[in-house]
Amino acid sequence: MLYKGNIIHTIDKDTFEVFEKGYLMVQDGTIKEVGYDLHNKYPNEIVKDFEDHLIIPSFTDLHFHAVQYGNLGIGLDEELLDWLDMYTFKEEEKFSDLAYAKRIFDAAITHVIQSGTTRIVFFSSIHEAAAKLLVELCQGYGLTAFVGKVNMDRNASEGLQENTQQSIDITKRLLDIGDEFVKTIVTPRFVPSCTEDLMASLGELAKDDYPVQTHISENENEIEWVKSLHPDAQDYLDVYEQAGLIGKRTILAHCVFCTPDEKERIKRSGAYVAHCPTANFNLTSGIMDAKDYINRGIPIGFGTDVGAGQTPSIRQVMVHAIQMSKVNRMLDHHKEVISFSEAFYMATKGGGTYFGNCGNFEEGASADFLIIQPDKLAKVRNITVEEQLQRFIYSGNNNMIRYIYNRGNLLNSY
Amino acid sequence: MLYKGNIIHTIDKDTFEVFEKGYLMVQDGTIKEVGYDLHNKYPNEIVKDFEDHLIIPSFTDLHFHAVQYGNLGIGLDEELLDWLDMYTFKEEEKFSDLAYAKRIFDAAITHVIQSGTTRIVFFSSIHEAAAKLLVELCQGYGLTAFVGKVNMDRNASEGLQENTQQSIDITKRLLDIGDEFVKTIVTPRFVPSCTEDLMASLGELAKDDYPVQTHISENENEIEWVKSLHPDAQDYLDVYEQAGLIGKRTILAHCVFCTPDEKERIKRSGAYVAHCPTANFNLTSGIMDAKDYINRGIPIGFGTDVGAGQTPSIRQVMVHAIQMSKVNRMLDHHKEVISFSEAFYMATKGGGTYFGNCGNFEEGASADFLIIQPDKLAKVRNITVEEQLQRFIYSGNNNMIRYIYNRGNLLNSY
Numbered sequence: 001m002l003y004k005g006n007i008i009h010t011i012d013k014d015t016f017e018v019f020e021k022g023y024l025m026v027q028d029g030t031i032k033e034v035g036y037d038l039h040n041k042y043p044n045e046i047v048k049d050f051e052d053h054l055i056i057p058s059f060t061d062l063h064f065h066a067v068q069y070g071n072l073g074i075g076l077d078e079e080l081l082d083w084l085d086m087y088t089f090k091e092e093e094k095f096s097d098l099a100y101a102k103r104i105f106d107a108a109i110t111h112v113i114q115s116g117t118t119r120i121v122f123f124s125s126i127h128e129a130a131a132k133l134l135v136e137l138c139q140g141y142g143l144t145a146f147v148g149k150v151n152m153d154r155n156a157s158e159g160l161q162e163n164t165q166q167s168i169d170i171t172k173r174l175l176d177i178g179d180e181f182v183k184t185i186v187t188p189r190f191v192p193s194c195t196e197d198l199m200a201s202l203g204e205l206a207k208d209d210y211p212v213q214t215h216i217s218e219n220e221n222e223i224e225w226v227k228s229l230h231p232d233a234q235d236y237l238d239v240y241e242q243a244g245l246i247g248k249r250t251i252l253a254h255c256v257f258c259t260p261d262e263k264e265r266i267k268r269s270g271a272y273v274a275h276c277p278t279a280n281f282n283l284t285s286g287i288m289d290a291k292d293y294i295n296r297g298i299p300i301g302f303g304t305d306v307g308a309g310q311t312p313s314i315r316q317v318m319v320h321a322i323q324m325s326k327v328n329r330m331l332d333h334h335k336e337v338i339s340f341s342e343a344f345y346m347a348t349k350g351g352g353t354y355f356g357n358c359g360n361f362e363e364g365a366s367a368d369f370l371i372i373q374p375d376k377l378a379k380v381r382n383i384t385v386e387e388q389l390q391r392f393i394y395s396g397n398n399n400m401i402r403y404i405y406n407r408g409n410l411l412n413s414y
Numbered sequence: 415m416l417y418k419g420n421i422i423h424t425i426d427k428d429t430f431e432v433f434e435k436g437y438l439m440v441q442d443g444t445i446k447e448v449g450y451d452l453h454n455k456y457p458n459e460i461v462k463d464f465e466d467h468l469i470i471p472s473f474t475d476l477h478f479h480a481v482q483y484g485n486l487g488i489g490l491d492e493e494l495l496d497w498l499d500m501y502t503f504k505e506e507e508k509f510s511d512l513a514y515a516k517r518i519f520d521a522a523i524t525h526v527i528q529s530g531t532t533r534i535v536f537f538s539s540i541h542e543a544a545a546k547l548l549v550e551l552c553q554g555y556g557l558t559a560f561v562g563k564v565n566m567d568r569n570a571s572e573g574l575q576e577n578t579q580q581s582i583d584i585t586k587r588l589l590d591i592g593d594e595f596v597k598t599i600v601t602p603r604f605v606p607s608c609t610e611d612l613m614a615s616l617g618e619l620a621k622d623d624y625p626v627q628t629h630i631s632e633n634e635n636e637i638e639w640v641k642s643l644h645p646d647a648q649d650y651l652d653v654y655e656q657a658g659l660i661g662k663r664t665i666l667a668h669c670v671f672c673t674p675d676e677k678e679r680i681k682r683s684g685a686y687v688a689h690c691p692t693a694n695f696n697l698t699s700g701i702m703d704a705k706d707y708i709n710r711g712i713p714i715g716f717g718t719d720v721g722a723g724q725t726p727s728i729r730q731v732m733v734h735a736i737q738m739s740k741v742n743r744m745l746d747h748h749k750e751v752i753s754f755s756e757a758f759y760m761a762t763k764g765g766g767t768y769f770g771n772c773g774n775f776e777e778g779a780s781a782d783f784l785i786i787q788p789d790k791l792a793k794v795r796n797i798t799v800e801e802q803l804q805r806f807i808y809s810g811n812n813n814m815i816r817y818i819y820n821r822g823n824l825l826n827s828y
Contacts, residue, residue, distance in 0.1 A: 070795035073809030077754055103794045281737035284751065286744055310733070310808035319724070323695035327741055330700055337698065340491055380517045381484035394724035395487030397811055
């Protein structure tokens with residue numbers, strides 16, 4: 001199938017490639033070619049002509065608490081540790097009820113897809129059945145996803161406290177459910193929630209390149225807490241390293257206060273950083289210097305971090321990330337801001353590579369793309385295709401996302 | 415007419431008042447009463463029952479460049495002074511063409527109303543005919559508004575440079591157009607754009623309590639520029655004070671870097687501050703400490719500052735203001751954040767008082783209100799009326815704004 005429209009994607013973090021009235025050739029769920037005049041090269045293909053609409057890669061979300069979707073946009077006058085007690089844990093306890101879980105997950109996934117995200121890494125709760133259900137729903141909706149049953153055997157609320165062995169057993173039972181596109185991921189919540197025994201056992205699983213996600217260095221009080229729990233550890237990252245949890249299939253959410261030494265070790269490990277600026281603003285956590293991670297060549301993408309983030313829209317998170325980098329520049333004029341192309345790269349390809357060849361339109365990439373209706377205003381004041389993309393990202397809304405394709409399949413249309 | 419629904423508004427900056435399934439009694443475009451069981455007290459009134467919808471005051475926008483709407487969401491990789499040269503001035507020059515002006519203004523006002531704003535203070539361009547047109551359009555659409563023909567007789571682009579006398583003459587001619595609800599406002603762009611002669615002449619107009627708006631202390635380079643232009647002035651504010659431009663009918667946009675002494679003089683003058691956090695983030699201008707202005711008791715409301723702000727939505731600006739105050743707290747733990755109630759107060763009543771008795775539901779207030787469809791999620795996870803308002807502000811969208819009333823008149827419905 002050939003898709004025609006104003007195609008724009010990043011070929012690296014600094015470079016957009018634009019094909020006005022260009023073609024995207026899709027075969028067996030992957031991109032075969034992008035360019036001009038492909039209807040001549042492939043004369044037998046059906047052409048779907050989207051005219052003046054933009055064709056862009058779909059978004060990648062590396063960090064989303066599916067079980068916190070019910071808290072969306074509420075209680076954000078609180079800071080992290082209070083907020084966990086007052087909102088998060090109470091809500092997560094409800095996911096022992098599978099009917100409730102289904103209603104929230106359905107609403108969350110629908111909102112994720114409507115926001116243009118087709119690849120996502122979910123935290124679920126501690127509950128086995130809920131995690132299984134979330135895997136099945138991701139399959140049903142056609143997402144590409146990782147789903148993590150959360151492990152927490154200390155410092156949890158009563159209803160969420162696990163027994164260590166049970167936590168390990170459930171995790172193991174879930175290892176091989178799912179399929180090629182929806183898999184489970186080992187998910188120790190964060191150091192304060194997991195004993196060393198638990199983390200070490202989960203680290204054994206990670207040895208076989210099993211994917212892992214967790215939180216690190218989101219908030220200064222949290223870091224102090226980790227220090228008091230592990231006085232002998234070199235730093236926060238060291239606790240995970242000792243447990244064998246850090247490798248090229250690890251996603252580390254936040255990384256706001258990582259030291260230069262931690263950053264170098266993250267780089268050497270090949271782990272991914274999930275930058276969640278929206279949540280960092282909301283929970284008064286800290287000003288992440290994401291540009292430093294980009295400059296160091298550390299793999300980095302975005303997380304909405306729903307419910308600490310108030311939106312499932314990676315589009316909005318991109319803007320928050322640029323704004324947060326501008327805060328860093330205001331505080332230190334030697335720092336550079338995250339450019340629009342860097343932010344778009346992170347939102348698509350940067351996080352996308354965690355899922356394989358995903359996030360732009362190079363040959364062999366997964367055919368994950370969005371059809372974006374141009375702003376009506378573009379008819380009054382002419383702007384370029386790149387400016388139309390800027391306007392969609394900065395000032396647009398989900399109504400402008402007319403069609404959503406993942407692996408060549410149409411997920412949702414309005 | 416009685417309007418029934420889940421009513422919520424602020425009675426002061428710290429206090430929400432909620433009437434679940436309450437009534438709003440509106441007569442001759444003003445609020446007569448808000449409370450329970452008013453259908454018994456006013457048995458002859460028609461009841462419009464909005465069931466589980468929220469009824470909230472409409473928003474106030476104290477700072478919006480109508481002529482920059484065509485730049486919405488583009489070019490935001492630049493900082494203030496470069497951005498003015500590359501985007502702003504070029505676009506404003508086009509407003510000598512009245513047909514172009516009409517297309518942009520129509521689109522801008524429609525977007526403003528759809529965003530739930532019914533009271534607004536516009537910057538137009540230098541052009542007399544465009545400013546007149548904007549007044550007429552505001553009347554036609556039913557907004558409550560001030561429209562400023564911009565004055566600039568130095569340091570402008572060629573197409574926007576005015577002759578001093580001509581600038582004054584046009585301003586005077588526009589003084590008395592409009593009506594009770596849509597008026598003009600004296601609008602010296604900012605110090606670098608206006609000679610002392612021009613500012614002094616405009617200050618003469620301000621003596622008669624004529625409304626004035628301008629920019630101040632948005633960016634450190636701008637402040638240096640003002641210092642070099644006026645080496646004998648005590649500070650930036652002093653230049654305006656000398657010209658007689660600062661009084662209780664003055665709106666000062668930005669005020670990011672005002673000194674404690676300037677803040678005290680602003681307070682004594684009774685002038686309003688238009689806080690524009692979105693624009694301040696976008697143009698890497700600075701971290702405004704709006705909470706300090708609140709604590710000092712200085713009248714303060716929000717401006718979207720379109721086009722430096724990427725959205726006409728005061729709802730989104732509220733969130734940016736809370737987030738910016740959290741940045742201040744991250745940098746200095748002694749600082750307090752702006753609470754949700756304070757932000758909502760600023761968005762409605764704080765800026766609303768500039769227009770008279772506007773911005774909440776006290777007796778005699780202008781009947782300016784929005785009917786908000788509750789989030790579908792609220793049916794899955796029960797939340798309070800105040801939490802529903804939080805969700806609308808943080809995570810909602812314009813589609814949820816079902817009806818928009820200004821002075822008792824329905825402006826727009828979907």
